[in-house]
Amino acid sequence: MSTAIVAAPKIRQTNMFIGGKWQESRGGKRFPTLNPVNETVIAEIAQGNEADVDAAVKAARAAFETGLWSKMDARDRGRLMNKLADLMEANLEELAALESLDNGKPIRDARAADLPLAIDCLRYYAGWADKLTGDVIPIRGNYFCYTRREPVGVVGQIIPWNFPILMAAWKWGPALASGCTIVMKPAEQTPLTCLRLAELAQEAGFPDGVINVVTGYGETGAAMVRHPGIDKIAFTGHYETAQKIMVDAAKTLKRLTFELGGKSPNIVFADADLDAAVAGAEFGLFFNQGQCCCAGSRLFVEQSIHDEFVSKVVDRAKSRQLGDSLDPNTTQGPQVDADQFNKILSYIDKGKAEGAKCLTGGSRFGNKGFFIEPTIFTEVNDEMSIARDEIFGPVMSILPFKNTDDIIARANNTYYGLAAAVWTRDVQKAHRVAASVRAGTIWVNCYDVFDAAAPFGGFKMSGSGRELGEAALANYTELKTVTMSLG
Ligand code: ADP
Numbered sequence: 001m002s003t004a005i006v007a008a009p010k011i012r013q014t015n016m017f018i019g020g021k022w023q024e025s026r027g028g029k030r031f032p033t034l035n036p037v038n039e040t041v042i043a044e045i046a047q048g049n050e051a052d053v054d055a056a057v058k059a060a061r062a063a064f065e066t067g068l069w070s071k072m073d074a075r076d077r078g079r080l081m082n083k084l085a086d087l088m089e090a091n092l093e094e095l096a097a098l099e100s101l102d103n104g105k106p107i108r109d110a111r112a113a114d115l116p117l118a119i120d121c122l123r124y125y126a127g128w129a130d131k132l133t134g135d136v137i138p139i140r141g142n143y144f145c146y147t148r149r150e151p152v153g154v155v156g157q158i159i160p161w162n163f164p165i166l167m168a169a170w171k172w173g174p175a176l177a178s179g180c181t182i183v184m185k186p187a188e189q190t191p192l193t194c195l196r197l198a199e200l201a202q203e204a205g206f207p208d209g210v211i212n213v214v215t216g217y218g219e220t221g222a223a224m225v226r227h228p229g230i231d232k233i234a235f236t237g238h239y240e241t242a243q244k245i246m247v248d249a250a251k252t253l254k255r256l257t258f259e260l261g262g263k264s265p266n267i268v269f270a271d272a273d274l275d276a277a278v279a280g281a282e283f284g285l286f287f288n289q290g291q292c293c294c295a296g297s298r299l300f301v302e303q304s305i306h307d308e309f310v311s312k313v314v315d316r317a318k319s320r321q322l323g324d325s326l327d328p329n330t331t332q333g334p335q336v337d338a339d340q341f342n343k344i345l346s347y348i349d350k351g352k353a354e355g356a357k358c359l360t361g362g363s364r365f366g367n368k369g370f371f372i373e374p375t376i377f378t379e380v381n382d383e384m385s386i387a388r389d390e391i392f393g394p395v396m397s398i399l400p401f402k403n404t405d406d407i408i409a410r411a412n413n414t415y416y417g418l419a420a421a422v423w424t425r426d427v428q429k430a431h432r433v434a435a436s437v438r439a440g441t442i443w444v445n446c447y448d449v450f451d452a453a454a455p456f457g458g459f460k461m462s463g464s465g466r467e468l469g470e471a472a473l474a475n476y477t478e479l480k481t482v483t484m485s486l487g
Helices: 050-065 074-090 092-103 106-126 164-178 192-204 218-224 238-249 274-290 305-317 340-354 405-409 427-436 470-476
Strands: 016-018 021-023 031-036 040-046 143-151 156-157 181-185 211-213 233-235 255-259 265-268 299-302 357-361 375-378 395-401 419-423 441-444 477-485
Touching: 016 050, 016 192, 021 092, 031 092, 050 156, 050 181, 050 218, 074 092, 074 106, 074 164, 092 106, 092 164, 092 192, 106 164, 143 395, 156 164, 156 218, 164 181, 164 192, 164 233, 164 375, 164 419, 181 218, 192 211, 218 238, 233 238, 233 470, 238 255, 265 274, 265 405, 274 305, 274 395, 274 419, 299 305, 299 405, 305 357, 305 375, 305 395, 340 357, 340 395, 395 405, 405 427, 419 427, 427 441, 470 477
Parallel strands: 156 181, 156 233, 181 211, 233 255, 265 299, 265 419, 299 395, 375 395, 419 441
Antiparallel strands: 016 021, 016 211, 031 040, 143 477, 357 375
16 A cells, blocks of 8 residues: 555535435525535535435335345345445545545555445345245144334434444445335435445445435534334434434434444553553544544553553543544544534533643643644543543543442443443453443453444443344344244
């Protein structure tokens, strides 16, 4: 792979993809998407309104009702999904550059993580398309009883800006394999790769109306949630947005699945492989500029190794390379937009004001773009806002702990429950923590290990339902029971 700065890719689509056609907004409005490296406008994107959402829902509904997709031979559905994955692979460099440009993530991460994981996800679910079986159930009496798994119908999928292409793949994969048709709204900060994916889906041969993309702000998403023609909403984002979605969806009793935020404990015991744990702490928090719902933002370190650990992790934070996201040497890009940038800086100020000690970072980096220095706080207590709230930025809080009982209670002292990690060589301790921390994913001696086959999702206010794996198919299927008299 070349180490030269990558040229910004051409922007091919700025309109919405509805019923197989590229369409302007019926309201005529557009909104800008910015390059967070230098705050310049990359493109003006069609701003979807209620009429656009309605058109997209009608297209998805028509494609669903005709059976064009749901009744297509399941092997052919799988084949089309694989074809889309092949096209993503063939256009990997362009997609990675587009993702990096729009989101600000380092091109090296887009190439090595976002794109391969997204491609893998579509391939994984392509394999499920012809494996959605039911059960034969031995009921009382002379009956033949069996279940069928049928697609939920038209699904509305609303995704965030932190992993745009990966979130699209996580949502499209199980929905398409199940035979659902889709209206997707990418985040307003990062619409570009989703539009390009829709173009590739068309090139792959997906029938018109199976995948539709509407672009816009939260109000466009809200119009989807209210629309009676959508059967289910799958949402990833902030829990406060999920609360609004629950209220808006109540009227039509839509099925809902949520993947929300976290304040994940990353627990390092004194008997751990220290260097591996330090590397895992850095990666678990600073990867993607800290903009991960499962970021290990509460780093608990056993008292006896605290000082040594802190000094090693500070060294690693200082060695991060901040710069242009399209430069392959960059390991940390800017935050996605001014709102996130300001929110993170205000948490850093709060941490200082509440008495935590800022050992490194703590400020803006440079004077253009939304860059924030990798920041580490010690002398943090569990009640400080930096230890309680999701910051979604490169801000690590290190908290010492005494023993296993103490740490399990503290790890669970949060309204979130998305992920956790434990670092130890003691198998018993590892299993005890894994069984006791109330979170959807527990990593042992590793962090942020994702695979399309392994379910991911939250306990408590981190969400409901699971993405990935066989589990995600349940989000997109209705179970039908058929009972037949045998005379
Ligand atoms: P974040 O705070 O990380 O930006 P949000 O929850 O605000 O997360 O946004 C995630 C996605 O939800 C985006 O696509 C956004 O446009 C959309 N969204 C925001 N508000 C609403 C809403 N009221 N109804 C539906 N979707 C919304």
